[in-house]
């Protein structure tokens with residue numbers, strides 16, 4: 001096949017490309033930093049001709065034009081597998097709907113259950129063999145393509161070429177149309193660590209050993225962890241993480257990560273997507289020390305568990321005295337999603353020498369200024385349980401670290417109250433007594 005002739009044959013304008021979309025279709029918008037811009041704009045312009053077009057996306061890094069054009073969702077219904085701050089705001093306004101998932105299973109939902117009429121996916125320019133690279137979001141992208149009746153690519157030379165792994169490319173022969181664009185990669189800056197983030201990271205550090213294999217989640221605390229690890233003298237760390245972040249780049253550049261002791265994917269930093277600043281994208285571009293894989297490999301708890309000394313570090317919104325963890329909602333308000341928290345919590349625990357950590361600041365300041373404990377007798381009504389109490393291993397706040405595995409309900413209550421903010425401990429003890437999960441007679445020790 002003359003791949004360049006094929007390219008020219010399929011090259012079109014965004015307006016012509018989106019004419020494939022019909023009323024009632026399911027349209028895929030890719031994920032993270034890889035969401036269409038020119039095609040989104042052209043589809044939004046067709047608002048008045050279309051009804052009931054359902055979009056699926058994951059963690060938007062830019063405001064979708066279809067939502068701007070149709071904020072009341074009369075023509076386009078915008079659904080999302082995992083909310084970014086932007087998606088959260090759109091959901092608050094009734095312009096975005098959450099789709100529950102366990103992230104490691106996501107490709108199987110496409111392969112087994114979902115219909116995809118049109119997929120619109122940003123990619124790097126084609127190579128001489130006719131392949132386009134999906135950039136830093138392999139995730140469930142190939143599974144989308146397998147189910148899509150039509151595939152439109154948005155070719156962009158600014159997208160880093162991320163080496164796999166597998167399922168990181170699509171061939172020109174599989175594509176229906178393509179358009180050429182040039183937009184800068186979204187810059188997603190990490191939140192700077194707070195003093196409490198640093199204290200929490202300080203409690204986890206002694207749990208790491210030379211050769212530990214690490215997953216870091218998103219947010220200030222994992223960021224603090226990355227910075228402390230970068231300054232440590234730990235050797236030969238491995239990385240097997242869902243999201244590739246700037247703090248991991250810092251760890252690699254500081255010489256802490258070699259991957260030499262990984263049982264497989266040895267010497268490779270493994271991930272399924274990345275959101276960061278240009279520094280991260282430059283690091284990933286054509287970097288053979290990194291391997292991007294689909295999420296049903298990276299987040300598969302069995303795969304995770306095969307690495308020794310796996311360390312998984314994630315955040316939560318609140319938890320109750322039984323140890324049930326909510327990481328995705330505030331009551332009924334959807335904040336983010338289950339994402340990969342359950343995958344890594346299970347996988348890390350089953351790794352030889354592995355540990356999983358759920359971290360949280362002990363308090364949360366509400367928008368009206370009221371300070372409340374994030375450790376609560378019961379979860380806020382409507383809160384979604386992200387991680388089941390029996391799955392939880394370590395809980396870490398700025399007041400300490402406790403292990404819940406194997407603990408009775410009263411031991412859990414005791415342990416959790418011991419790391420709650422001191423101002424809330426008396427009240428929590430009273431509630432625990434009423435709930436029948438308190439037997440301590442020497443509460444002064446807390």
Ligand SMILES: CC(=O)SCCNC(=O)CCNC(=O)[C@H](O)C(C)(C)COP(=O)(O)OP(=O)(O)OC[C@H]1O[C@@H](n2cnc3c(N)ncnc32)[C@H](O)[C@@H]1OP(=O)(O)O
Nearest residue numbers: 217218219243314315316317327330336338339340341364
């Ligand atoms: C990419 C990866 O992370 S891989 C890791 C595996 N995946 C997961 O763990 C998924 C679930 N976890 C998550 O989504 C995140 O880690 C979170 C939501 C728990 C924390 O993320 P952060 O970015 O640190 O959250 P942040 O502090 O900015 O809070 C997010 C929102 O929740 C609100 N919120 C946070 N805590 C609370 C609380 N206790 N009560 C009410 N609202 C809360 C915040 O106000 C904010 O809402 P806003 O944007 O309207 O102001």
Ligand SMILES: CCCC(=O)O
Nearest residue numbers: 082103338339340341
């Ligand atoms: C899409 C998943 C992101 C996360 O795990 O937080």
